[in-house]
Amino acid sequence: MARDMRTPSAPADGYAALGAETLLRIHAVMVKARALEERLIKMSKSGDGFFWIGGPGEEAFNAALGLQVKKGQGTAYDYLHLHYRSSAIALAMGMPVVDALRQMRNVAADPFSKGRNFVNHLAIPQLNIVPMSSTIETQYATAIGTGIAHARDGGDAITIVNGGDGGTAEGDFHSCLVWANRPALPLPILIVVANNGWAISVAEDTQHGEKNISDWGKVFGMPAKTIDGNDPVESWLAIAELMSYCRTQRRPALLEAKLSRLYGHSSSSGANRIPEPDCIALFEARLLERKLATKEQLEKTWRENLAEVDAAHQRVKAEPLPKAESIWEDVFADGLPQSYPRNGGSF
Amino acid sequence: MANMAQAIRLALHYGEENLGVREIFGEDVGPPLGGVFTATQGLKHAWNCPLDERGIIGAAMGLAWAGFRPVAEIQFVDYIFNVIDLLKLAGNSAWTTGGRFKTPMVVMTPTGSGIHGAVYHSHSFDSIATKIHGMKVVCPSTPLDAYGLMISSIKDDSPVLFLKPKALLRTRGDELIPGEPEGEKELKAMIDAPIGDRSKWKPKWPKVTDYEVPLGKAKVSHSGTDATVVTHGRMAPIALEAARALESEGSIEVVDMRSLIPYDWDLIKASIKKTGRVLFLNEETEITNFGEHLLRRTVDELFYELKVRPRLLCGKATPGVGLSSVLENFTQPQKPDVERALRELLADPA
Numbered sequence: 001m002a003r004d005m006r007t008p009s010a011p012a013d014g015y016a017a018l019g020a021e022t023l024l025r026i027h028a029v030m031v032k033a034r035a036l037e038e039r040l041i042k043m044s045k046s047g048d049g050f051f052w053i054g055g056p057g058e059e060a061f062n063a064a065l066g067l068q069v070k071k072g073q074g075t076a077y078d079y080l081h082l083h084y085r086s087s088a089i090a091l092a093m094g095m096p097v098v099d100a101l102r103q104m105r106n107v108a109a110d111p112f113s114k115g116r117n118f119v120n121h122l123a124i125p126q127l128n129i130v131p132m133s134s135t136i137e138t139q140y141a142t143a144i145g146t147g148i149a150h151a152r153d154g155g156d157a158i159t160i161v162n163g164g165d166g167g168t169a170e171g172d173f174h175s176c177l178v179w180a181n182r183p184a185l186p187l188p189i190l191i192v193v194a195n196n197g198w199a200i201s202v203a204e205d206t207q208h209g210e211k212n213i214s215d216w217g218k219v220f221g222m223p224a225k226t227i228d229g230n231d232p233v234e235s236w237l238a239i240a241e242l243m244s245y246c247r248t249q250r251r252p253a254l255l256e257a258k259l260s261r262l263y264g265h266s267s268s269s270g271a272n273r274i275p276e277p278d279c280i281a282l283f284e285a286r287l288l289e290r291k292l293a294t295k296e297q298l299e300k301t302w303r304e305n306l307a308e309v310d311a312a313h314q315r316v317k318a319e320p321l322p323k324a325e326s327i328w329e330d331v332f333a334d335g336l337p338q339s340y341p342r343n344g345g346s347f
Numbered sequence: 348m349a350n351m352a353q354a355i356r357l358a359l360h361y362g363e364e365n366l367g368v369r370e371i372f373g374e375d376v377g378p379p380l381g382g383v384f385t386a387t388q389g390l391k392h393a394w395n396c397p398l399d400e401r402g403i404i405g406a407a408m409g410l411a412w413a414g415f416r417p418v419a420e421i422q423f424v425d426y427i428f429n430v431i432d433l434l435k436l437a438g439n440s441a442w443t444t445g446g447r448f449k450t451p452m453v454v455m456t457p458t459g460s461g462i463h464g465a466v467y468h469s470h471s472f473d474s475i476a477t478k479i480h481g482m483k484v485v486c487p488s489t490p491l492d493a494y495g496l497m498i499s500s501i502k503d504d505s506p507v508l509f510l511k512p513k514a515l516l517r518t519r520g521d522e523l524i525p526g527e528p529e530g531e532k533e534l535k536a537m538i539d540a541p542i543g544d545r546s547k548w549k550p551k552w553p554k555v556t557d558y559e560v561p562l563g564k565a566k567v568s569h570s571g572t573d574a575t576v577v578t579h580g581r582m583a584p585i586a587l588e589a590a591r592a593l594e595s596e597g598s599i600e601v602v603d604m605r606s607l608i609p610y611d612w613d614l615i616k617a618s619i620k621k622t623g624r625v626l627f628l629n630e631e632t633e634i635t636n637f638g639e640h641l642l643r644r645t646v647d648e649l650f651y652e653l654k655v656r657p658r659l660l661c662g663k664a665t666p667g668v669g670l671s672s673v674l675e676n677f678t679q680p681q682k683p684d685v686e687r688a689l690r691e692l693l694a695d696p697a
């Protein structure tokens with residue numbers, strides 16, 4: 001189906017403005033993310049894990065975003081409320097690939113959930129990546145809270161929230177817009193919508209009458225843009241502009257990135273390659289065309305990242321599964337009282 | 348002697364001054380109203396937010412993850428049903444993240460019947476709240492317990508749902524809050540906002556001090572040897588009155604749970620072992636009532652210690668509580684119902 005996707009050609013000055021070094025950094029993150037996600041898909045198909053959901057197709061936008069985060073722990077740094085297609089953001093911020101593989105294989109060493117949750121459900125306190133949940137759009141509600149923390153504690157740190165197009169029909173999206181634009185205390189939140197045109201099997205244009213999701217920004221008079229999220233340069237520049245607005249004005253901005261969903265919704269829909277524009281292939285063509293990289297250079301990036309993912313996978317294969325009794329850990333922050341019911345009934 | 352609304356206010360003031368509470372918010376929580384039951388009047392950090400329960404819980408969660416210790420209010424528990432999934436997230440985020448993220452937030456909300464609140468101001472939420480595993484749930488029946496439970500809830504690193512029995516918010520206890528002035532009038536003059544223009548008003552806070560009611564600890568509010576009533580919140584003073592009224596017929600022990608999650612099974616168990624007769628009493632509806640869980644556990648663990656079958660007295664399983672007193676009093680347990688149930692429990696031949 002034909003989609004209203006802007007042609008992925010960023011202005012030449014965008015490439016010049018970013019420079020080869022930054023462009024290649026973005027490229028390396030994109031490749032790492034793709035190499036990781038394709039391995040995760042394989043694992044789900046070969047019984048080396050169960051369900052897969054992830055971000056192939058979002059690498060351009062997510063790498064550009066993740067590399068511009070003010071990363072660290074606490075209110076002096078950006079808080080991120082992400083969704084299940086955000087791996088490239090976390091990789092750009094330094095998440096080791098081995099951790100994602102651990103969660104896929106649900107081993108005890110899975111640092112995000114101790115083998116309890118699906119892959120790409122991250123939680124990284126050191127990077128202010130707050131708990132990610134399968135519940136669509138709830139991250140737009142929790143973003144309000146760290147937004148308030150950022151508004152109170154000043155500085156230039158902001159809250160960033162990211163989710164899909166389908167989810168914007170939920171009230172939580174509206175909550176986020178209303179609270180972020182509250183005259184009593186505007187919130188520095190970069191509200192991102194990764195619009196892949198689909199919510200599982202339902203096409204966006206059959207359910208959403210708004211021309212652009214970013215048009216919601218007009219109601220509040222907030223800066224809002226719709227961009228080609230398959231283009232890392234256009235993404236980088238738009239993110240930089242709106243991030244800077246949020247950081248300095250301490251107010252919200254809305255950014256809609258139109259991008260591809262390259263392996264369908266999840267393993268439930270087969271996780272097979274879909275013929276939509278591939279942000280990495282497009283980016284590599286541009287880099288070569290502009291002589292910002294050589295073919296050998298790009299191939300080396302692929303080789304290194306594939307090798308890294310492979311080595312990490314071999315390591316994770318040998319790691320033990322969680323112990324059954326570990327279900328009693330972390331129920332309450334201060335441990336379970338001795339008399340807490342633990343039998344699952346009468347026996 | 349403070350009433351329960353004043354006691355909660357004093358605890359929140361203590362929290363602002365000593366426990367790092369910087370955000371107290373909800374619908375009508377800030378000035379001029381200070382809460383529909385005045386529980387947040389005069390507080391330094393109390394503010395009004397949009398009329399959006401999902402935003403309220405989402406905000407509290409985000410603040411908690413950012414290291415704040417927020418106290419958020421849902422104006423009535425009757426309006427909490429559209430945030431159940433967010434409360435689930437608050438409750439499960441320590442567990443789903445393998446202990447990486449704690450969610451130290453307090454959500455307080457008026458609960459239950461007894462104020463002629465009709466269909467949407469009489470709900471209870473106990474059974475649903477107690478199924479949101481990872482979240483703690485407390486419900487005081489006296490001002491002093493409300494004070495101590497609020498302080499403990501603020502200090503706790505798990506999310507806590509603080510249920511405020513609507514019908515008890517104006518009632519007074521017989522124990523002073525540590526630091527509270529003796530005179531009722533004196534306290535009122537210090538911390539209650541005046542009628543009319545409040546724009547210049549500032550409270551004069553008494554120097555209240557630390558006092559914890561540990562989460563998970565029940566109390567015996569009336570000791571006895573012949574039968575046990577396990578109850579909480581609005582039903583606790585009714586049980587107490589009934590126990591006193593029936594003193595000549597039997598010696599009844601009243602266990603006021605105070606915490607529903609975690610609950611003080613050790614104390615409940617010890618009392619049932621002693622008396623062999625037990626009534627679970629609450630105002631929520633029958634059919635997967637929280638008391639039914641306690642009853643099942645009693646049967647499983649104390650079957651051979653029971654002299655007679657254990658019983659439950661609770662609200663009737665209707666879609667709502669009707670406005671007319673005739674309807675409300677028939678739907679919700681009233682003092683005569685409690686007395687009748689206790690008489691039957693005492694009289695049942697072992």
Ligand SMILES: Cc1ncc(C[n+]2csc(CCOP(=O)(O)OP(=O)(O)O)c2C)c(N)n1
Pocket residue numbers: 085134135136137163164165166167168196198199200265
């Ligand atoms: C509240 C909620 N409703 C339904 C689902 C089931 N579900 C999972 S993903 C999804 C589609 C989400 O679409 P969109 O927001 O566009 O994100 P995308 O997957 O396209 O990135 C649905 C309906 C869910 N996880 N949470």
Ligand SMILES: [Mg+2]
Pocket residue numbers: 164165166194195196197198199200
């Ligand atoms: Mg989508």
